Amino acid sequence: MSPEELGQVQAEALGRVKGAAGAADLLGIERDYLEKGGVVAKILASIPSLAPEQRRELGSGANRLKQAIQKAIEEREGELAAEELERERKAQGFDPTLPSAQPRRGSLHPVTQVTRELEDIFASMGYAILDGPEVELDYYNFEALNIPKDHPAREMYDTFWCDRNNHLLLRTHTSPVQIRALERFDPPFRAIVPGRCFRNETVDASHEHTFHQMEGLVVGKGITVGHLIGTMKTFLREMFQRDLEVRLRPGYFPFVEPGFELDVRCPFCEGGCSVCKRTTWIELCPCGMVHPFVLRYGGVDPEQYTGFAFGLGLSRLVMLRFQIDDIRHLMGGDLRFLEQFGC
Ligand code: PHE
Helix, strand or coil: CCHHHHHHHHHHHHHHHHHCCCHHHHHHHHHHHCCCCCHHHHHHHHHHHCCHHHHHHHHHHHHHHHHHHHHHHHHHHHHHHHHHHHHHHHHHCCCCCCCCCCCCCCCCCHHHHHHHHHHHHHHHCCCEECCCCCEEEHHHHCHHHCCCCCCHHHHHCCCCECCCCCCEEECCCCCHHHHHHHHHCCCCEEEEEEEEEECCCCCECCECCEEEEEEEEEEECCCCHHHHHHHHHHHHHHHHCCCCCEEEEECCCCCEEEEEEEEEECCCCCCCCCCCCCCCEEEEEEEEEECHHHHHHCCCCCCCCEEEEEEEEHHHHHHHHHCCCCHHHCCCCCHHHHHHHCC
């Protein structure tokens, strides 16, 4: 076959490709030219009968022909796909110049925001941030915190039990992580534990079955109430950007001795407001020196070490910070509420 003839075959093939109206036409062309028994194969089959000098020429010519047809088919496939897309767009009335739908911008939950703020403050004071299980053992939630079975203090905690034998429960406070931390770390150490807690309570504006606390625990040699007060004042200064007076009142929790309620001078007013109920004091958190029994339950020798603990009501702090008057908003999941705290 002469180069001219080859050229003719190619022109004819490319002409057919150009005129192809769809995938079926292209497949037909492939079959006729490129597959077994097709035009190219026949040309190659004729090569052995040629004079040696013609062989090379026809061989490479046939290869070029094959490549040219393959390339043309691929291009035509692309064109056809683009035309198809365009047809679909027209059919759907798609307008590529319209602005896209804007994704809704999410925001951190107010509890998350305050948690992170407190974590930053305490981390800067050298505290580790711990967590523990929300489904807890009676042992950690009560027993090892010096609240044995039938202890009247259990009345303070309306408990969601998880099994019939009253071994498993939803933790009613973050204090069980005190024991877990004592078991795990050798003193001295300091840690905070932000987390969800649960109480089987009648829900109202100031009571939720699900709420947040942040436990604090510091254990070391010679730790005193002075360290506790100093720590709380430092934390309050960081949080409210100024020095605030604090006071301790006696408070009772079986796992601290002595136990206190720590109040802070209302940061929102001078002489009384609705937040402090006109008293100028706000109840901040229960706290105290870790009871020797608790240290011992956690495997720490109370003759050598002392410690303090506090239980910040995270939910309450969030309400204070954002002036939220109903705790039920926090876990209510209402986006209209949550969208107000963009950050
Ligand atoms: N865990 C206690 C509660 O939720 C609070 C607390 C923590 C008290 C640490 C003293 C020390 O009721």
